[in-house]
Amino acid sequence: MNEQSLSVRDAILQRRSVKVFNGQPVERDTLMTVLEDAKWAPNHGNREPWRLVVACGRELTELHTVLREFGVAKWKDLSEDDLAKQMKKFVTPGAYAFVVVSEDVRQKERLEDFAAASSYIQNAQLLAWDLGIGACWKTPPFLDAPKFREALGVKKAERIISMLQFGYFDEMPKAKPRKSVEEFVTFFGSK
Ligand SMILES: Cc1cc2nc3c(=O)[nH]c(=O)nc-3n(C[C@H](O)[C@H](O)[C@H](O)COP(=O)(O)O)c2cc1C
Numbered sequence: 001m002n003e004q005s006l007s008v009r010d011a012i013l014q015r016r017s018v019k020v021f022n023g024q025p026v027e028r029d030t031l032m033t034v035l036e037d038a039k040w041a042p043n044h045g046n047r048e049p050w051r052l053v054v055a056c057g058r059e060l061t062e063l064h065t066v067l068r069e070f071g072v073a074k075w076k077d078l079s080e081d082d083l084a085k086q087m088k089k090f091v092t093p094g095a096y097a098f099v100v101v102s103e104d105v106r107q108k109e110r111l112e113d114f115a116a117a118s119s120y121i122q123n124a125q126l127l128a129w130d131l132g133i134g135a136c137w138k139t140p141p142f143l144d145a146p147k148f149r150e151a152l153g154v155k156k157a158e159r160i161i162s163m164l165q166f167g168y169f170d171e172m173p174k175a176k177p178r179k180s181v182e183e184f185v186t187f188f189g190s191k
Pocket of ligand 1: 015016017018019136137138139140173175
């Protein structure tokens with residue numbers, strides 16, 4: 001274990017979704033290590049029900065072009081200046097991983113696979129955080145748009161469940177308060 005690694009607890013408590021990146025590139029090897037290590041997520045039947053479409057470094061330019069089209073449509077009422085501000089959300093992350101899951105026709109397996117892929121995503125976010133890289137799991141509606149799916153090579157029985165943005169950041173995001181355990185736990189038999 002890397003001596004400087006956060007404890008699991010610290011990583012879970014300290015990690016925040018990063019929504020403002022500073023534009024610094026994420027190194028491909030670092031990203032690939034994160035995505036490799038994240039595969040130790042629990043998954044039923046060892047189905048490993050995820051695949052990823054990644055953009056890092058040279059792939060980003062083409063991805064930005066595709067994202068721009070969806071951004072322009074989403075923010076169609078904004079002035080050029082405001083649109084440029086919004087587009088920063090797309091161009092400042094240092095890397096992207098789109099998480100794609102096969103949609104099993106069996107409901108139980110489909111649920112398990114979504115849950116396993118979600119575990120994969122959280123693993124990746126925590127592993128990145130441990131290396132000083134922020135991440136944000138995003139689900140913009142265009143993930144289901146035929147044109148976007150086609151751009152990513154997503155097949156018919158697949159779904160993009162996450163646009164996972166990675167990047168370096170200058171400001172630590174603030175945590176919103178969460179309910180305490182007493183508020184969401186009841187004990188069996190107490191009704
Ligand atoms: C399934 C899922 C979808 C999310 N989609 C978005 C999104 O579309 N845009 C966004 O800004 N954040 C998105 N988030 C990030 C949440 O806003 C973030 O996790 C939440 O504010 C809690 O903050 P924290 O992750 O720092 O604890 C998503 C998170 C999850 C788990």
